[in-house]
Amino acid sequence: MDFSYSAKVEGLRRELTAFFDEFIHPAEARHAAEAQAQRTAGNPWQASAVVEELKQKARERGWWNLFLPRSAHAPQGLSNLEYAPLCEIMGRVPWSAEVFNCSAPDTGNMEVLERYGTPAQQARWLAPLLAGEIRSAFLMTEPDVASSDATNIQCSIRRDGDSYVINGRKWFSSGAGDPRCAVYIVMGKTDVDAPAHRQQSMLLVPADTPGIHVRRPCSVFGYDDAPHGHMDIDLIDVRVPAENILLGEGRGFEIAQGRLGPGRIHHCMRSIGLAEAALELLCRRVSSRVAFGRPLAEYSIWHERIAEARCLIEQARLLTLKAADAMDKVGNKAARSEIAMIKVVAPNMAVQIIDWAIQAHGAAGVSADFPLAAAYAGARSLRLADGPDEVHRATIAKLELARYAARAAD
Template sequence: MQFEHSDKVKGLIARLEAFMDEHVYPNEQAYLDWVHDPANLWKEWPGMEALKDKARAEGLWNLFLPHEYGEFSPGLTNLEYAPLAEIMGRAPFSSQVFNCSAPDTGNMEVLAKFGSPAQQERWLKPLLNGEIRSAYVMTEPQVASSDATNLELSILPDGDDYVINGRKWWISGPMHPRCDLYIVMGKTLFDNPRHSQHSQIIVPRDTPGITMVRNLTVFGSMNSPGGECELRFDNVRVPKENLILGEGRGFEIAQGRLGPGRIHHCMRSIGQAQRSLEIMARRADSRVAFGKRLADQSSIRQDIARSFCEIEMARLLTLKAADQMDRHGNKVAKDLIAAIKVIAPQMAQTIADRAIQVHGGMGVSDDTPIAYFFTLNRYLRIADGPDEVHMSQLGKMKIAEYVAMNAR
């Protein structure tokens, strides 16, 4: 197993770190101050486009898109992208600077892998250029959506159109001023086997019949400028050519989308955990309590040592999963993807919690990013499938695998 990054990746890491030092970290507080100001609700931070232009000019653009997508891709593998996503994860808003932010990344992969030439021309190219943003519309309030076969929103043919009816919630990004399209998953073939009933379709944001029911808060935050929303679709009509891949292909598309998206989240979580550890160590070195530096307290040293070990283990598992995705495909690597999706957000949440404790009252404020890292990773333990679902499926896979082996 090769543990050394290639010269190409080393060069990208150096360029990305230099860009973060020069342009991202110095603007981080200005960005946070802007999006937390109620007067700026659902408005983009004014400095974003300038940073995007700089990143594009530096060639630090669309780095997430796997190499197999040819003309649409910068040519990186999942393994090569992993350390870059970790660096971006250290300042979560920076993913948009490099056009590598969810949910756009997953939607671009869907359109690159499954979209028709017309869909790619109309929607993928503006997304790849960072001109528009998007949302992925899957979860529903009235059913347990972690089992996506429960989804009830209907996508039914009618003449030259499909007609969409139903409710969705926890949809990330619809409030962003640049959000122009939704990719919507719903049921088309009601009598088919349960995994071939659903379809996915492109719905322009301004299509008549879409109602923004309410904005949802996450740990009290509106998450401006994109937000999370509940949506209602009442006889929403879109042309048949907006259907992606074909009727009943929704689960095939979802699996192609969610595998890479899950591991991208994990890469970013590791960056947040690493930054939390660094901040915690600096705090322990500088803070004196009861006549003694915190760094001289055995319990603090143990927390820092344990955090280092846990980050290294999660990073190695992430790299192994990415390598298996590159070598054998997402389906073969699904056990490792499930494992790291459980491990990484919990690990990052735990390390952020330790860092909060070392900072005392300061730790729960916005004076450092660690409180945000804590809540973000707690949320990620539900997003893209809750821990329990991944554990259940992983356990089922491993039982079947080991039972099939010859006893020895």
């Protein structure tokens, strides 16, 4: 296996790093001040002027829709292996992915529309998403069932003539708080009598459809992630045209599996960047802080933690590149073991390194004066998003046992 970066990727890494140095990093303080001003004024649920300004610069320079491989709709899209190191750079600043139109859940929703949408659906929703003109949300998780098992989902989708009528409740609907969110992809049950994995379907639901009631934003360790948001939503007699169904009745579980593979690895790529940023903050802190007459960096406990952090990051990066390479070569379904492994490894790695960085900062680490508390909230929640650790470990174990069973049968 050779995961060394090609000359093309090395050039892209240098150019993207230069873009960050020139535009993203200098804008971090402005972005934070803008968010605080909006919150103080009582309306944090509005698009960031800083991000919109940076989007123009990114698009002018061709840094746009890089996440979508092999698509005529986005010919600039890179392979998963090529995109991985660039996505890692984006992960160093959690809000920066949107600057490049590469942020969740839009990336996953665009992949769904690219793979499974009809030409009419693509014209109405994919084109403006790829242009960055609108945003979207994905409504799958429900509060009253264990949604890690998608067959549990209770949201009802009932055919009524030329329409579907939706009734149910969804929460942690990421992206639904954004005022630019124009469309939801909603997963629910169309046939409760079908086999377990053929009961679910997915519908495209315009966000302004009557019957949609946003209850509240769901907070994550106290963060509401405005203006993105993870919303708690009631769907009451929500009626949409029958042509809004994706791929057909009973195909929702299949679409979900196709959607979550790339999304999972994108999260893992960004987690590595986040961990690198946390390790950098840790090293700066222990090098500048004096306790009991010596810099913290002279104490062996910090040597041990820094060394372990570097090992964990390098291991996670190699496994991420292996998963990306497998996705490119054999497809997402055949690479499900690699995807499951990195989805377990990367968030746990990031959580541990951010935790050590918080410890190095003392009380400041859990304050809003540093980005570590928010980074921890994001990384820790990722151990639940797109499937909890336990589900991915079960997948890994089942595939491993099947492999040994096949050998034993030979």
